[in-house]
Amino acid sequence: xxxxxxxxxxxxxxxxxxxxxxxxxxLSLPNKVQAIAKGxxxxxxxxxxxxxxxxxxxxxxxxxxxxxxxxxxxxxxxxGKFLGNLLCFAYISYFLLSAGTVLxxxxxxxERWVLQGTxxxxxxxxxxxxCMYLAIENLRVIARLFVISSLTIIVMVVLSxxxxxxxxxxxxxxxxxxxxxxxxxxxxxxLFPLVGYEIILVTYPFVEGKSGGKLKAASLGNMLIxxxxxxxxxxxxxxxxxxxxxxxxxxxxxxLKGFSFQLIQRIDLIFLSLxxxxxxxxxxxxxxxxxxxLGRFFHRGEHKKAVPYAMFILFILAMMAQDPSISxxxxxxLKIGHYTFVVGLPLILLCFTYLIRKRRT
Numbered sequence: 001x002x003x004x005x006x007x008x009x010x011x012x013x014x015x016x017x018x019x020x021x022x023x024x025x026x027l028s029l030p031n032k033v034q035a036i037a038k039g040x041x042x043x044x045x046x047x048x049x050x051x052x053x054x055x056x057x058x059x060x061x062x063x064x065x066x067x068x069x070x071x072x073x074x075x076x077x078x079x080g081k082f083l084g085n086l087l088c089f090a091y092i093s094y095f096l097l098s099a100g101t102v103l104x105x106x107x108x109x110x111e112r113w114v115l116q117g118t119x120x121x122x123x124x125x126x127x128x129x130x131c132m133y134l135a136i137e138n139l140r141v142i143a144r145l146f147v148i149s150s151l152t153i154i155v156m157v158v159l160s161x162x163x164x165x166x167x168x169x170x171x172x173x174x175x176x177x178x179x180x181x182x183x184x185x186x187x188x189x190x191l192f193p194l195v196g197y198e199i200i201l202v203t204y205p206f207v208e209g210k211s212g213g214k215l216k217a218a219s220l221g222n223m224l225i226x227x228x229x230x231x232x233x234x235x236x237x238x239x240x241x242x243x244x245x246x247x248x249x250x251x252x253x254x255x256l257k258g259f260s261f262q263l264i265q266r267i268d269l270i271f272l273s274l275x276x277x278x279x280x281x282x283x284x285x286x287x288x289x290x291x292x293x294l295g296r297f298f299h300r301g302e303h304k305k306a307v308p309y310a311m312f313i314l315f316i317l318a319m320m321a322q323d324p325s326i327s328x329x330x331x332x333x334l335k336i337g338h339y340t341f342v343v344g345l346p347l348i349l350l351c352f353t354y355l356i357r358k359r360r361t
Contacts, residue, residue, distance in 0.1 A: 005138055006206055010217040012143035013207045017197055017221030019146040020285035022153065022278045024105040025193020026229060027250040030236035034245045037186030039172030042234040044186030049226025051187065052194055055343055056218050059197075062350045063204035064211045065357075071201040072293045078349055078356075085297075087345070091201075092293040094337040096310065098195070099286035100317025101330045103127060106279050107318060113253060113272055124318050128311045130280055135287045136304040139206050142284060149281050152274040153228060159271050160235050163255045167238040192335065194229065196282060197222055198342045202289045287314070 008016070033041035066074035071091060076084030107123045115123065134142060176183065200218055207214050236251040248254050256267045288303065291310050295303035321327045 006140055007208055008140055008143045008203070008206055010207060010209050010213045012140075012147060013203065013214060014217040014221040015147045015150050016143055016199060016203060016285070017218050018150055018153075018225055019278065019281040020196030020199045021194050021222065021225040021282075022228075023102055023193060023196060023282045024109065024279055026232060027109060027252055027275070029190060029193045029229065030233045030251045031245060031249055032189050033186040033233060034237060034242065036178065036189055037183045038178040038242065039175045039237060040178060040183040041186055041237055042172075042230045043175070044183050045190045045230040045233050046226065047184060047187035048190035048194055049222060049230070051191060052197060052222055052226070053219060055346075056197055056200065056222055057215070058346050058350060059200045059342075060204070060211065060215045060218060062346050062353070063200060063214075065350075065353050066205075067211065068205050070203075070205055070292060070296075072296045075349075078353060088293055088297070091341055092290050094334075094341050095286050095290035095293070096313055097317065097330060097337065098334060099283055099290065100314045101321065101327075101334060102279065102283050102286065103314055104318040104321035104327060104330070106276075106283070109250070109272075110276070113250075114269065120322060121315075121319065124315050127280065127283070128315060131283050131287060132307055132311055134281075134284050135291065136307050139203060139288070142288060146281055149277055152277055156271060156274050156278075157228065157231065159256060159267060159274075160232060160252070162267065163235050163239050167235075168241070169238060171239075171241055172234075172237050190229070192338065194222075194225065195334075195338060195342070196285060199285050199289055201346075202292050287311075 029045070030041065033044045037044045063071075063074075066077065069077070072088045075087050075091075078084065079087065103124065106127065107120055110123055111118070111120065134145060178186075197218065204214060207217070232252060236245070236255060239255050240248070240251055245251060253272065256271050287307065287310060291303040291306040294306035294310060295301055299305040317330075321330060
């Protein structure tokens with residue numbers, strides 16, 4: 001039974017999906033997709049958003065079969081207690097690794113752009129304490145903050161619009177210069193900065209209303225973030241020539257660094273401050289997904305008791321990611337984990353569930 005204090009509206013659910021999908025990837029995505037798809041990089045992002053929409057349909061269809069259960073509750077029902085619990089721990093590990101990777105990349109960017117002399121461990125502890133303050137709350141409280149923090153995305157778009165005083169549309173033509181094969185390959189690269197929508201698997205039963213409304217809310221959230229990412233990529237492709245784009249790892253920040261006003265000298269730092277807030281909410285999403293599972297197994301469903309030691313695990317993961325080889329290993333494991341736990345396994349479970357119900361009828 002879902003506690004009343006943890007129930008959320010479909011509108012709040014949409015903002016949870018929005019905030020969960022916004023992460024560190026937005027800063028480096030323009031550089032990565034331009035290297036593959038050239039001027040068609042923004043199309044790659046839109047294709048990735050369409051692919052994610054298909055995955056969201058699968059996730060919502062699966063959760064619809066068990067409207068009162070999170071993935072930690074319905075997995076044992078489908079596969080049996082032993083295998084189901086093993087898969088639950090696999091999901092918890094995937095969520096923790098995702099949170100640790102986001103935290104590590106977050107610390108890398110802050111170290112490079114703002115706090116060069118600050119020890120990494122200090123950055124990580126400050127970030128984790130901030131996230132912990134929200135992660136221990138129930139889902140309704142988390143959702144309310146997510147609604148407020150989504151307003152910062154609008155400000156980020158407004159700041160990015162300043163770059164249009166120096167655009168050069170010739171940089172993106174011909175749009176299909178790289179070929180559709182490369183554009184589709186760029187979509188695969190764009191897929192991972194957009195992850196986070198798998199929070200559906202954990203929050204679906206907390207959402208009020210019918211399944212159709214829940215699907216619409218998740219779909220709208222994905223659409224908004226896809227358009228936001230496509231806009232930022234498109235903007236960077238117009239500002240930087242292909243030769244320059246290949247040399248800068250975070251084009252968005254470099255673009256804003258060139259602008260200043262009489263009262264404000266560093267627009268990029270304002271953008272970065274907003275980005276820090278948004279990424280913190282994304283980390284809270286991953287932490288919540290993991291601790292709900294840990295709370296179910298070890299704390300009688302109270303996820304907040306699992307938050308402190310989950311934070312310790314994330315600290316260790318992020319400290320280890322200082323080594324570039326470890327960071328690359330995390331990225332490879334996350335790609336495998338995403339295709340396994342967010343795409344492949346839910347599709348198999350959905351088909352299996354339909355077959356079982358068909359036999360019973």
